[in-house]
Amino acid sequence: xxxxxxxxxxxxxxxxxxxxxxxxxxxxxxxxxxxxxxxxxxxxxxxxxxxxxxxxxxxxxxxxxxxxxxxxxxxxxxxxxxxxxxxxxxxxxxxxxxxxxxxxxxxxxxxxxxxxxxxxxxxxxxxxxxxxxxxxxxxxxxxxxxxxxxxxxxxxxxxxxxxxxxxxxxxxxxxxxxxxxxxxxxxxxxxxxxxxxxxxxxxxxxxxxxxxxxxxxxxxxxxxxxxxxxxxxxxxxxxxxxxxxxxxxxxxxxxxxxxxxxxxxxxxxxxxxxxxxxx
Ligand SMILES: O=C(O)CCC(=O)C(=O)O
Numbered sequence: 303x304x305x306x307x308x309x310x311x312x313x314x315x316x317x318x319x320x321x322x323x324x325x326x327x328x329x330x331x332x333x334x335x336x337x338x339x340x341x342x343x344x345x346x347x348x349x350x351x352x353x354x355x356x357x358x359x360x361x362x363x364x365x366x367x368x369x370x371x372x373x374x375x376x377x378x379x380x381x382x383x384x385x386x387x388x389x390x391x392x393x394x395x396x397x398x399x400x401x402x403x404x405x406x407x408x409x410x411x412x413x414x415x416x417x418x419x420x421x422x423x424x425x426x427x428x429x430x431x432x433x434x435x436x437x438x439x440x441x442x443x444x445x446x447x448x449x450x451x452x453x454x455x456x457x458x459x460x461x462x463x464x465x466x467x468x469x470x471x472x473x474x475x476x477x478x479x480x481x482x483x484x485x486x487x488x489x490x491x492x493x494x495x496x497x498x499x500x501x502x503x504x505x506x507x508x509x510x511x512x513x514x515x516x517x518x519x520x521x522x523x524x525x526x527x528x529x530x531x532x533x534x535x536x537x538x539x540x541x542x543x544x545x546x547x548x549x550x551x552x553x554x555x556x557x558x559x560x561x562x563x564x565x566x567x568x569x570x571x572x573x574x575x576x577x578x579x580x581x
Contacts, residue, residue: 308381312420315448315500316486319377322493323429327367332431334364335514339395347397352404352469359391359516360543366550369518369557374427374493381495383522386425387559389538391518396439396507401469403504404476405454406461408519410572414531417499418578420449423527423535424498427518430488432511439507441486441494448499454480455576521559529565536561
C-alpha cells in the first residue's frame with residue numbers, strides 16, 4: 303500500500319493520503335481561514351481571480367500545528383523520506399464563480415542539475431478544506447510531467463504574472479485542456495502530496511461556495527542534495543513571526559529547512575528548460 307504510494311509519487315508525481323487531518327484541526331482551519339479570507343479587501347480576489355487570494359500561513363499561529371502535524375510527517379516517512387524541512391506555505395482561496403487556475407509548476411530551482419533527476423527537491427502538501435470535484439475547482443495534473451518533458455512546457459509563460467492572475471486571456475495555453483491531464487478530486491482532511499516540478503492547474507469554481515486549499519512546501523532529505531541547492535532552499539525559509547507565542551515559534555523553527563553552510567545558492571529560475579538538459 304505505502305510502497306504503491308511511493309511508486310505513484312515517483313512515477314506520476316503525486317499521491318493522496320486519506321483522512322490525515324484530525325477533525326478538530328480541520329474545523330479550526332476552516333474557521334480561521336474563513337476569518338482571514340473574509341477580512342481581505344474585495345480587490346484582492348478581483349486581482350487574483352485565477353489563483354484566488356494567497357495569504358501566508360504565517361498569518362496565524364494555528365498553522366504551526368499544521369506544519370508540524372505528526373500524521374503528515376508519518377505519511378512522509380512511509381514514502382521513504384527520513385525527514386523533510388519546511389520552507390513556506392499559503393492559504394489559497396478559490397472564490398465562488400472563479401475561472402480556472404493556470405498550468406504551472408511550483409519549482410524555481412531549474413538551474414540545479416538535481417532538477418532533472420528522480421531526487422525530489424521540493425514537495426507540496428495540499429490540504430483542501432472542502433470536498434473538491436470538477437464543478438468546484440478540483441486540482442488537475444499531468445502525471446509524469448515532474449520528470450519528463452511535456453509539450454505544454456514551452457507554451458507556458460511565466461507563472462503568476464498579473465495577466466495570468468486575472469485570467470485576462472482564457473485562450474492562453476496556460477488555461478487549456480490537455481490530452482494527458484487527470485482530475486484529482488479530494489475529500490476534506492485528505493493530504494495530497496506532490497512533487498513541486500509537476501504541472502498542475504485547477505478547474506474553474508462554478509459553485510456558490512469558496513473552495514480553500516492550504517499549500518505547504520517541504521524539502522525531503524536535503525542533506526542528499528548538492529550544497530548549492532541546500533542553500534537555495536535555505537533562502538526560501540523565513541523566520542516564524544516574532545509575535546507568535548514562543549512555544550509556537552519553537553515548534554515551527556524545529557521544522558524549518560535551514561541551511562547554515564557557505565555555498566552560493568542557485569538563482570531563482572521559474573523557467574524549466576525544454577527539452578531537459580542531457581546529464
Ligand atoms: O488552488 C489549487 O487547487 C492549487 C493551488 C496550487 O496550484 C499551488 O498551491 O501551487
